[in-house]
Amino acid sequence: MTATDPTTSTTPVATPAPEAIAGDGGIRSYHGQPVLKEPVWSWEIPCYFYTGGLTGASSGLAFLAELRGNDLLARRAWAAAMMGGVASPLLLISDLGKPERFLNMLRMFKVTSPMSVGSWILVVAGGSTPLAAIDAWTGWIPGGKYARRTAAMFGLPLATYTAALVSNTAIPVWHKAHRMLPFVFGSGAAMSAGAATVALTPPGAAAPARRLALAGAVAGAVTSELMEHRLGEQGEPYKQGAAATFRRVGRVAGAAGALLLVSRGRSSRAAAVASGMLLSAAALSTRWSVFKAGFQSASDPKYVIGPQREAISRGERRGAARREPRI
């Protein structure tokens, strides 16, 4: 289409020049503003990621220790599970916009909602864990062995469902990591349970907990690395800002705790306590890193827009808009 000069009325004066569009990936966003909303969750949620994993994996550890006849280890692991099991629902309720309506979580059982399924898992695991722990220490709970079995069984999904929960959001760094994130959280849960139990148990009885903590630490490092590698450019938020800081703290504390545990954990109670605390800090810090990375990936439109266009140009048409960008 051309506008014409009024004097000659034949000279084309304006040709629509295909102008390069500024911005990341050659596509302009809306004034650089985010496409997605950042989550509204506050500090309670990453803490719950930690305590949920701690509760679930500690229950499993305690149950296995009972099976092996290591009652000392079992009791200490049940104590760790109980601490997490009491803290978890309090943290979650505290984060609600309407805490007095926490019972609405149990209005229905909704299979499409990981938060609904997770709430029911937490009700069962969080309810049975203190009973199991009290029974393990006192033997006062009627039918206590069923509480212990229930706590151990529901501890398994409790330790990893939060990863499925966040990867069922639109936040790119969580959404795209939906296959790896549960393994990161599962490793973290194993490390949390091992570390807390190592700190609480005399070293002589804590060998399985030490192994679990170390295996969790190694698996956590490997799965985190693999997850970030598979995210590619989408994983950049892990290398920026608060997410990077928490990630670094997690790695340093994890490495220090693991080294201390390997070198002195068997012989020194003080070293066992210190390494347990370091590994616990590492587990908590790693969850914070994942949490913060989600916010950072939502706030920058390039992590949303670029990969979507790449997917469309690869021929993925599901849920795709037809109009191609002008470049």
Add this chain to the structure above:
Amino acid sequence: MSTGSAHTEIAIHRSGAQRMGFFTDTTVCIGCKACEVACKQWNDLPADGSVPGKGASYDYTGDLSASTWRHVRFVELLEPSPQLREEAQRALESGGGNKFPAIPASGAIDLVDAAQAGDGAADVAEAVSKMGDWVFMSDVCKHCTNAGCLDACPTGALIRTEHQTVVLQPDVCNGCGYCVPACPFGVVDRDPQDGRAGKCTLCYDRLEDGLEPACAKSCPTDSIQFGPHEELVEIASRRVARLHERGIEGAYLYGAGDEPDEQLAGGLGAFFLLTEPPELYGLPAQADSPVQENVVPATLAAVGAGLLASAGAVIAFVAAGRLSRRRPVRESW
């Protein structure tokens, strides 16, 4: 500008559920924000501060939120749109001294002055290239077929109504916040004061009384049309065809009229006529319910990770079993 059959007040009958929706035609939006005001007024939503510079350009609203359910976006084109070129041509032909906008808005451009001032064609071309303009777009909840917020909601506060719209029941919502990151369009938000989530209800209460939603009612150019979804898609498709005939070839529908397996979020109850790539309006080029995309593989991965961790714990016991029995254990701290 006529865009097909006019919708004013449409009686809604509850019997025989019919999908109701919005067709928002950005080519006739003038950015007056009457929809934002009407929405706030009818739904009794608090003001969230019209602060100049809060958004970008002349967008002082910033964002859809729990208390802002319509949001007029001010999209800046850094080159004149086909419509503006057409207008410029008409102005030159008629010799009228039309003023054209430039971005950044440092005064208007007068093409006739430009043509008469210097060596004609070159100056006019330069003036035209400096023209820029705004495309306005009244954003709203999309009332998706595959609604991420609805899938995610653990309390059942978010429901699908008899009008096939997605409505949040404030008396049920406990403010868990899961719907917020579950929306691929960044629509739903939690009110920091109130603690509950909030979003467009497509004026559910007005629909019950046979009234059209407040924003559509107030729209002076019929940029926002309300009606049965099927009818709106027909009207919108005719509108796109007419725009193409007029040379505005970039016009397309966002969220309607696609092949069944290519629908944005399964098809949008509130869809749009756009002339630029969706990203420029702050819309995703690809959208689906994140739960429906990920729930099966993510759940399998979670179960797998849990089982693997358990297996690890079992191995830790088997490997450490003898070790723990080797030395005497004192029950002490």
